[in-house]
Amino acid sequence: MDTMSPLERVLRGIAITLVILFFMFPIFWIFLMSFQTNETILRVPPSIVFEPTIANYQALLTGRLETAAGTLEIRFMRNLFNSLFLSTASVALALVLGIPAAYAFARLKFRGSEEIAFTLLSFRFAPPLLVLLPLVIYFQQIGLANTYIGLIWVYQLICLPLILWIVRGYFEDIPADIEHAYRIAGHRWFTTFRKVALPLAGPGIAAAGLLAFIFAWNNFIFALVLASADKQPVTVGALAFVTASGIQFGQIAAAIVLSIAPVFALALYAQRYLVEGLSLGAVKG
Amino acid sequence: MTETTLRLENVDKFYGPIGRGVHAVKDVSMRVDRGDIVALLGSSGCGKTSTLRMIAGFEAVSRGAIYIAGRQVHTLPPVKRNVAMAFEGYSLYPPLTVRENIAFALKSSRARAPEVAARVDEVAAMLEITNILDRYPNSISGGQQQRASLARALIRDADLHLLDEPMGQLEPQLRTLLRGRLKHFIKERGLTAILVTHDQTEANALADKIAVMEAGELQQYASPAEIKERPANLFTGTFVGEPPMNVFPATASHLGDRIHLDLEGGLDLVYPESAFAPTVRAAMLARRQVMIGVRPYAVRRGEGGATATVLANQWLGDQSHIAARFAGGTIVLVEHDRAALQEGERIAVRLAPDDLHIFDPETGCAMSHGREAA
Numbered sequence: 001m002d003t004m005s006p007l008e009r010v011l012r013g014i015a016i017t018l019v020i021l022f023f024m025f026p027i028f029w030i031f032l033m034s035f036q037t038n039e040t041i042l043r044v045p046p047s048i049v050f051e052p053t054i055a056n057y058q059a060l061l062t063g064r065l066e067t068a069a070g071t072l073e074i075r076f077m078r079n080l081f082n083s084l085f086l087s088t089a090s091v092a093l094a095l096v097l098g099i100p101a102a103y104a105f106a107r108l109k110f111r112g113s114e115e116i117a118f119t120l121l122s123f124r125f126a127p128p129l130l131v132l133l134p135l136v137i138y139f140q141q142i143g144l145a146n147t148y149i150g151l152i153w154v155y156q157l158i159c160l161p162l163i164l165w166i167v168r169g170y171f172e173d174i175p176a177d178i179e180h181a182y183r184i185a186g187h188r189w190f191t192t193f194r195k196v197a198l199p200l201a202g203p204g205i206a207a208a209g210l211l212a213f214i215f216a217w218n219n220f221i222f223a224l225v226l227a228s229a230d231k232q233p234v235t236v237g238a239l240a241f242v243t244a245s246g247i248q249f250g251q252i253a254a255a256i257v258l259s260i261a262p263v264f265a266l267a268l269y270a271q272r273y274l275v276e277g278l279s280l281g282a283v284k285g
Numbered sequence: 286m287t288e289t290t291l292r293l294e295n296v297d298k299f300y301g302p303i304g305r306g307v308h309a310v311k312d313v314s315m316r317v318d319r320g321d322i323v324a325l326l327g328s329s330g331c332g333k334t335s336t337l338r339m340i341a342g343f344e345a346v347s348r349g350a351i352y353i354a355g356r357q358v359h360t361l362p363p364v365k366r367n368v369a370m371a372f373e374g375y376s377l378y379p380p381l382t383v384r385e386n387i388a389f390a391l392k393s394s395r396a397r398a399p400e401v402a403a404r405v406d407e408v409a410a411m412l413e414i415t416n417i418l419d420r421y422p423n424s425i426s427g428g429q430q431q432r433a434s435l436a437r438a439l440i441r442d443a444d445l446h447l448l449d450e451p452m453g454q455l456e457p458q459l460r461t462l463l464r465g466r467l468k469h470f471i472k473e474r475g476l477t478a479i480l481v482t483h484d485q486t487e488a489n490a491l492a493d494k495i496a497v498m499e500a501g502e503l504q505q506y507a508s509p510a511e512i513k514e515r516p517a518n519l520f521t522g523t524f525v526g527e528p529p530m531n532v533f534p535a536t537a538s539h540l541g542d543r544i545h546l547d548l549e550g551g552l553d554l555v556y557p558e559s560a561f562a563p564t565v566r567a568a569m570l571a572r573r574q575v576m577i578g579v580r581p582y583a584v585r586r587g588e589g590g591a592t593a594t595v596l597a598n599q600w601l602g603d604q605s606h607i608a609a610r611f612a613g614g615t616i617v618l619v620e621h622d623r624a625a626l627q628e629g630e631r632i633a634v635r636l637a638p639d640d641l642h643i644f645d646p647e648t649g650c651a652m653s654h655g656r657e658a659a
C-alpha cells in the first residue's frame with residue numbers, strides 16, 4: 001500500500017470508481033424508479049429529475065394496487081414473509097444437517113466418502129427443470145406440494161451442497177492435532193467438536209450460511225412450480241405486477257428494493273465474516 | 286521391582302487396508318518402565334509419529350495390542366488412556382492465549398484455579414516462556430509455540446508423556462539448557478516419557494533407553510551406552526554415533542594361526558585367533574563374507590597399520606575429523622589433538638581387535654563386538 005506512487009493511487013481510485021459505478025448503477029436506478037410513477041419512469045428521454053412519490057411503497061404495504069383497470073389485491077407483504085421464512089428455515093436445516101456431515105467428510109476418510117460428497121455436490125449441476133417435473137408428481141402424491149415443508153425440503157438442493165462443501169474446506173483447514181490436543185486433555189469427541197472445531201470454522205460457517213441464504217432467497221423456479229400464491233416468495237410474487245393494464249414498473253422497483261434490503265443488510269452486517277471466511281487461512285497458525 | 290507403564294505387543298500400522306496400505310509400523314514390541322525416559326530415534330518417515338499416535342489413540346492399531354499401566358488401551362478413545370502429548374506441529378488453539386492453552390490441559394483434572402496458575406507459572410519458567418504467556422499463538426515464533434506446546438503436555442499428571450520432537454526448533458544453547466531442566470523436571474516428578482528426537486546428543490543426554498527405528502521396524506531398544514558399544518545391527522551401528530561408524534566389506538580366511546580379513550584394494554588385516562570368540566571365528570570363516578565396522582574415535586594412527594590417503598582434515602575446535610581413502614572407500618578418524626595432516630598425505634591406520642564390530646552382510650545382524658560374540 002505505502003509503496004504506491006501518487007499516479008498509481010489516482011489510477012487506482014479511478015478504476016475503483018468505474019467498477020462501483022458499473023455494478024451499482026442498476027441498483028441505484030431501481031432505487032430511483034421506486035419513487036416514481038409509471039409515467040415518469042417511461043418518459044423519453046429519461047431524467048433523474050422527478051417529483052418523488054411514496055405511492056409505490058404504500059401500495060405494497062397496504063396490499064392494494066390501484067391501476068387503470070381498478071383496484072388489485074397484491075400480497076407482497078405475504079410474499080416477503082414467505083421469502084424470509086423459507087430462506088431462514090432452509091438455511092437453518094441445511095446448517096443442522098450440513099455441518100456435522102461436512103465435519104465427517106473432513107475428518108473421517110471412509111470408503112466411498114469422496115463419491116458421496118461429490119454426489120451431493122452434483123445436485124447443484126442438475127438443471128432444476130429436469131428435477132422439477134418428477135418432483136411435482138411425487139409431491140402431489142405424498143401431499144407435500146404447496147406446503148412449506150415441501151419447499152424447504154426442495155430448497156435443500158440449493159443450500160445443503162453449498163454449505164457442505166464450503167464448511168468441509170474449513171474443517172479440513174483446521175489441523176486435526178488442535179482437536180487431538182483438546183481430546184487428549186480429557187475431553188470427549190463431541191465436546192471437542194463443539195468447543196474447538198465449530199468456533200474455528202465459525203467464519204466459514206457464517207459465510208456459507210449467508211451464501212446459502214442469498215441463493216435460497218433468489219430462487220425462482222422451484223417456488224414458481226411447487227407453491228401457490230400464499231406460499232410464494234417475492235421472486236415469484238413480483239409476477240403479480242405484470243397486470244392486465246400494463247407492467248407496474250414503479251411497484252416492481254419498490255418491491256425489488258424491499259426484497260433486496262434484508263439480504264443487503266445481512267451482507268453488510270456480516271461483511272467482515274464474509275471476507276475473512278471466503279479468503280480462507282483464518283485459522284492458520 | 287520396576288513397574289511397566291507401557292507395553293506394545295506386535296503392533297502394526299497400515300495406512301489404508303491391512304496388507305495393502307502403507308506399512309508404517311512393523312511388528313513393534315517394547316516395554317517402557319515407569320519413571321524412564323525413552324528416546325525414539327530414527328530417520329524421517331520411519332514411523333515414530335505413527336507409533337506415538339497409536340499410543341495416544343489418534344490412529345487405530347492395525348494389529349497387536351497396547352497396554353498402559355496394566356490396562357489394555359488400544360481400543361479405548363484418547364480421553365480414557367491418560368496420556369499427555371506434545372505434537373510435532375505444536376497445535377495450539379488460536380483463540381486462546383499461551384497461558385490459557387497451557388492451563389486448559391488441566392481443566393479436566395479439576396485442579397483449583399490458584400493451583401493451576403502456580404503450575405502454569407512453574408512450567409513456563411522452566412521453559413523460558415513466562416514473557417509470552419499472555420500472547421496469542423499466532424503472534425509468537427515457532428520455537429516459542431513449540432515450548433508452549435511442550436508446556437501444555439508437561440503440566441499434566443498423566444501415566445505417560447509423549448513428546449514428539451519437543452525441542453527441534455530451538456538453538457543449541459537453549460536446547461542444552463532446557464534439556465537439563467527437562468530431565469530434572471521429569472525425574473523429579475517420576476514421570477514416564479517417550480521423546481522423539483533427531484538429535485543424538487539429546488537422546489544420549491536425556492534417555493534411559495533409546496529405541497532405534499528404521500522403515501517401521503524397531504532395530505534396537507537399549508541403553509545409550511549399550512547402543513554405542515553393542516549395536517545390534519548395521520543400521521543401528523551406522524545410524525547412532527557422530528560421525529557415523531566406518532564399515533567395510535571384508536573376506537575372512539584362516540591362515541596358520543591367524544585370521545585374515547581381506548578388504549577391497551588389496552588391504553589385508555591380520556589378527557591373532559584370540560581376537561575373536563571361537564563361535565564368532567567359526568561363523569566368520571563359514572560365511573567368508575562379513576562387514577567390519579569401527580567407530581571413528583577408535584581408529585588409531587601408528588606404525589604397522591594399513592595405508593590410507595588423507596582426503597580432508599578438519600579441526601572443529603575441540604577435535605579433528607580426518608577423512609582418508611581406505612580400502613576402496615573412505616575411513617573417518619576422530620582425534621582430540623589438532624592433527625597436522627595435508628591432503629594427499631599417507632597415513633597408517635590401525636583397527637584394533639577390541640574396537641572391531643563384525644556384521645553379517647546378509648541379515649545386517651551383529652556377530653561380534655570386540656572380542657565378545659554379539
Ligand SMILES: Nc1ncnc2c1ncn2[C@@H]1O[C@H](COP(=O)(O)OP(=O)(O)OP(=O)(O)O)[C@@H](O)[C@H]1O
Binds near residue numbers: 307331
Ligand atoms: N495419514 C497417513 N496416511 C498415509 N501414510 C502416512 C500417514 N501418516 C504417515 N504416513 C506414512 O507413514 C510413514 C511413517 O510416518 P511417520 O509420520 O510416523 O514418520 P516419522 O518417523 O514421524 O517421521 P518424521 O521424523 O519426519 O516426523 C511415512 O512413510 C509416512 O509417509
Ligand SMILES: [Mg+2]
Binds near residue numbers: 335
Ligand atoms: Mg514425526
